[in-house]
Structure formats: C-alpha cells, structure tokens
Amino acid sequence: MLDRYLTPCYLEPHQARTKEPTAYENLLGDSLERAFASGIDTLEPLVEFLNAQGPQPLTTDLWTPEVLAAELSRLAAE
Structure with a gap:
C-alpha cells in the first residue's frame, strides 16, 4: 500500500529530452x-580520441578543447 506514495529519486533517462537525438548527436554520444x-x-585525451575515432x-x-566545450554547451542548451 505504501508503494503508491513512494516516488523514484532519480531522473528518467529521457525525461528532459524535447526531441529525438540526431544521427550526429548519437555518434558523438557513442x-x-x-x-x-x-x-x-x-x-586532452578525450579530444585526441574524438579526432581519431570521430565524428568530426x-x-x-x-576537435580542440574549445570546440568540444562549445559543442557540449550548445547541445546542453537544446
């Protein structure tokens, strides 16, 4: 009976998403x-990894640290 009053204390994975991710966003996330x-x-190693593995x-x-920071900021604002 108490179960109906208990709510999860975490964010559902896609709860805050407003649209489906693009192919580019999926590749970058992967x-x-x-x-x-x-x-x-x-x-620095993350930037090197992205330059070697993609996506561009x-x-x-x-990718540079500045480009990656700007891209992650842009994607977070969407």
Whole structure:
C-alpha cells in the first residue's frame, strides 16, 4: 500500500529530452561513451580520441578543447 506514495529519486533517462537525438548527436554520444569506457577522463585525451575515432565536429575539421566545450554547451542548451 505504501508503494503508491513512494516516488523514484532519480531522473528518467529521457525525461528532459524535447526531441529525438540526431544521427550526429548519437555518434558523438557513442564516441564519448567509448572514450570513457576505455578510461579516458581528461580533456586532452578525450579530444585526441574524438579526432581519431570521430565524428568530426560540425564547425571545423578537428576537435580542440574549445570546440568540444562549445559543442557540449550548445547541445546542453537544446
């Protein structure tokens, strides 16, 4: 009977999403997940990983720390 009064204390994975991710967003997310799974947890190696594995950034030919920060900020604001 108490179960109906208990609510989960976490955010549902897609609760805050306003639209389906684009193919580019899915590729970027997959690459970030692979990088984190391989133990990469700092910015410079992450940028190197993305430049080697893709996807290519939308605004330039190569990822830099500044390009990655701007892209993650842009995606978070959507």
